Amino acid sequence: MTSYDVELKDIVKDFESGGGRVRAVDHVSVDIADGEFFALLGPSGCGKTTTLRLIAGFEQPTAGHILIRGRAMEGIPAYHRPVNTVFQDYALFPHLTVEQNIMFGLQMEGVHKREAVKLAGEALEMVRLPGVGERKPHQLSGGQQQRVALARSLVKQPAVLLLDEPLGALDLKLRKNMQYELKALQRDVGITFIYVTHDQEEAITMADRIAVMNEGKMLQVGTPKQIYEHPETHFVADFIGETNFIAGALTERGGDGYGSVRLQDGSVIRAQLADTLGSAASAVTVAIRPERIGISTPLNPPTAFGGGVDSSEIAMLDALLVDSQYIGTDTRFTLRIGDGIELVARLQNIDDLAVNTLRIGQKVKVFWQESSATVLDR
Amino acid sequence: MTNWLKRNQKNGSFLAAPTVVWLLIFFVLPLVIVLVVSLMSRGRGGVAELPFTLAHYARSFDVFSIILWRSIGLAALTTVVCLIVGYPLAFFISTRRRRRAQQITLFLVILPFWTNFLIRTYAWRILLGDEGTINGFLMSLGVISEPLSLLNTQFAVLVGLVYGFLPFMVLPIFASVERFNFRYVDAAHDLGANDVRTFLRVVLPLTMPGVLAGCALVFIPSVGAFVTPDLLGGAKGLMIGNLINNQFGGSGNMPLGSALSIVMMAVVMLSLLVYVFANRRDTGA
Numbered sequence: 001m002t003s004y005d006v007e008l009k010d011i012v013k014d015f016e017s018g019g020g021r022v023r024a025v026d027h028v029s030v031d032i033a034d035g036e037f038f039a040l041l042g043p044s045g046c047g048k049t050t051t052l053r054l055i056a057g058f059e060q061p062t063a064g065h066i067l068i069r070g071r072a073m074e075g076i077p078a079y080h081r082p083v084n085t086v087f088q089d090y091a092l093f094p095h096l097t098v099e100q101n102i103m104f105g106l107q108m109e110g111v112h113k114r115e116a117v118k119l120a121g122e123a124l125e126m127v128r129l130p131g132v133g134e135r136k137p138h139q140l141s142g143g144q145q146q147r148v149a150l151a152r153s154l155v156k157q158p159a160v161l162l163l164d165e166p167l168g169a170l171d172l173k174l175r176k177n178m179q180y181e182l183k184a185l186q187r188d189v190g191i192t193f194i195y196v197t198h199d200q201e202e203a204i205t206m207a208d209r210i211a212v213m214n215e216g217k218m219l220q221v222g223t224p225k226q227i228y229e230h231p232e233t234h235f236v237a238d239f240i241g242e243t244n245f246i247a248g249a250l251t252e253r254g255g256d257g258y259g260s261v262r263l264q265d266g267s268v269i270r271a272q273l274a275d276t277l278g279s280a281a282s283a284v285t286v287a288i289r290p291e292r293i294g295i296s297t298p299l300n301p302p303t304a305f306g307g308g309v310d311s312s313e314i315a316m317l318d319a320l321l322v323d324s325q326y327i328g329t330d331t332r333f334t335l336r337i338g339d340g341i342e343l344v345a346r347l348q349n350i351d352d353l354a355v356n357t358l359r360i361g362q363k364v365k366v367f368w369q370e371s372s373a374t375v376l377d378r
Numbered sequence: 379m380t381n382w383l384k385r386n387q388k389n390g391s392f393l394a395a396p397t398v399v400w401l402l403i404f405f406v407l408p409l410v411i412v413l414v415v416s417l418m419s420r421g422r423g424g425v426a427e428l429p430f431t432l433a434h435y436a437r438s439f440d441v442f443s444i445i446l447w448r449s450i451g452l453a454a455l456t457t458v459v460c461l462i463v464g465y466p467l468a469f470f471i472s473t474r475r476r477r478r479a480q481q482i483t484l485f486l487v488i489l490p491f492w493t494n495f496l497i498r499t500y501a502w503r504i505l506l507g508d509e510g511t512i513n514g515f516l517m518s519l520g521v522i523s524e525p526l527s528l529l530n531t532q533f534a535v536l537v538g539l540v541y542g543f544l545p546f547m548v549l550p551i552f553a554s555v556e557r558f559n560f561r562y563v564d565a566a567h568d569l570g571a572n573d574v575r576t577f578l579r580v581v582l583p584l585t586m587p588g589v590l591a592g593c594a595l596v597f598i599p600s601v602g603a604f605v606t607p608d609l610l611g612g613a614k615g616l617m618i619g620n621l622i623n624n625q626f627g628g629s630g631n632m633p634l635g636s637a638l639s640i641v642m643m644a645v646v647m648l649s650l651l652v653y654v655f656a657n658r659r660d661t662g663a
Binding site for chain 2: 108152
């Protein structure tokens with residue numbers, strides 16, 4: 001018996017738009033476990049908010065099925081679903097006080113007024129905002145309104161809490177604090193969170209699993225680590241963090257999940273094959289994260305990976321250092337390998353020797369572990 | 379010059395001087411005259427003369443109280459009907475997704491203003507008359523055998539007033555619904571409120587400023603309506619506006635007419651006070 005809180009089965013959502021049809025959600029299927037912090041990540045217009053609104057019941061899917069706690073949601077209006085939403089602009093009722101806002105949902109359930117007042121007070125304490133019950137929403141700061149919106153939803157004790165870019169309107173510092181607080185709160189209450197965001201860092205730091213969406217499709221679902229370290233498509237690799245893409249031709253597929261790619265200048269590197277790689281693909285791209293790339297000179301031999309790695313599992317190429325950029329924690333180097341292919345490498349500014357001895361125009365070697373590079377469809 | 383303007387920004391009351399002078403001569407002064415006349419005795423030919431007396435006010439509330447109450451009642455009923463008809467209409471207009479559909483429906487609401495009010499009210503005489511369109515139609519269908527007496531009734535006045543003042547209800551409500559953020563409807567649904575409760579607890583309170591403004595804009599001119607009851611109401615539908623008109627014209631009793639005017643203004647002022655009070659409570663200021 002699996003305990004999935006939310007199951008999306010082949011969901012499609014089309015919108016009519018000026019005579020034409022726009023597909024906002026394109027055959028999305030995913031199962032979200034009980035108590036999971038699940039992030040829907042993607043650029044604006046990728047269908048993540050529409051997906052959330054479908055779960056909430058504000059929109060009806062064109063095709064497919066939504067199950068919440070195993071129960072089919074067809075024909076069940078938003079006000080009968082065991083989910084609650086924290087809206088991007090909070091949508092606190094401006095004519096009601098904070099307390100009345102929080103009590104609203106309880107009163108709709110028929111909770112007695114005295115009980116509702118008590119629960120509202122507790123909810124405000126839970127979001128660490130006691131004593132503001134008598135105020136109107138507009139008298140609170142953005143961060144406080146955000147907490148009230150959270151309290152208003154959580155007081156209903158939903159099976160699933162849907163959050164639509166809840167931190168989007170806050171300034172950076174407050175955002176960071178709220179990220180930790182939200183995560184801690186989720187752990188405490190144990191409610192399943194489905195969290196929509198376009199901020200990859202937010203998704204990576206908060207979520208148990210991330211679904212990356214683009215153009216209505218769910219491209220990859222996985223833990224933050226899987227998504228970051230093993231992107232399965234060009235889009236995911238590009239959208240999450242910074243990535244080098246090197247075009248090449250796949251010349252050999254090994255049985256061990258690795259393949260050989262010939263680059264445009266003729267050199268051959270080995271890299272891990274993505275699961276999604278087409279079986280007939282030959283024109284491919286190799287993706288590698290800048291922080292995975294090391295730079296070696298006669299003064300700095302490649303020792304960075306320590307023991308346990310066979311030197312045969314390391315790719316090494318000649319390169320010309322064309323630029324360096326100091327960015328605080330790291331220094332960002334631009335390197336030219338072969339014929340006009342440029343790579344970006346990031347070295348942490350902890351090893352003065354490695355960083356300070358490098359000069360623009362210098363001939364160096366770049367290297368990385370073969371397991372850090374992924375072969376993707378171009 | 380600019381500096382001088384800046385320095386005088388705060389005490390720029392001189393900018394209001396033309397308005398103040400205009401209002402003093404053409405608004406305050408006539409009002410004072412009416413007030414004074416209302417307290418004087420009726421002289422020969424209906425003009426006012428000394429001594430001062432409160433007799434006209436006594437008559438206003440005594441003999442004419444029926445007409446005063448009828449005016450207030452009809453105006454209140456007009457307001458209620460306009461609200462019941464106008465709110466859904468305003469809601470319909472402002473929720474049209476296509477800009478063009480919204481413009482057209484809004485245009486249709488304003489269209490009647492292109493024709494003279496008097497002519498439009500006459501048209502209702504043709505519609506409501508014994509041999510008018512409505513009776514003719516019903517009789518040809520055989521629904522009725524004798525014409526319904528629609529014209530020269532309070533009902534006819536009500537129809538005319540609702541017809542005339544409906545746009546004044548629709549437009550402010552339309553503006554309110556336009557400003558209404560439909561995310562609140564999602565939020566209410568999300569919190570378990572069905573459509574009816576969402577409307578009563580969220581939509582209606584948040585569009586209340588438009589409702590109140592619409593009610594004030596319909597009620598106030600309805601109380602003093604003069605053309606509509608004159609053309610459609612006959613003797614049974616007489617309103618205070620007609621009464622005042624008579625005192626200055628045919629009946630020739632300027633002090634009584636003035637007293638009735640002052641009473642009517644008091645009613646309007648009272649309703650405005652209710653409006654201001656309701657609005658203040660509503661916005662929580």
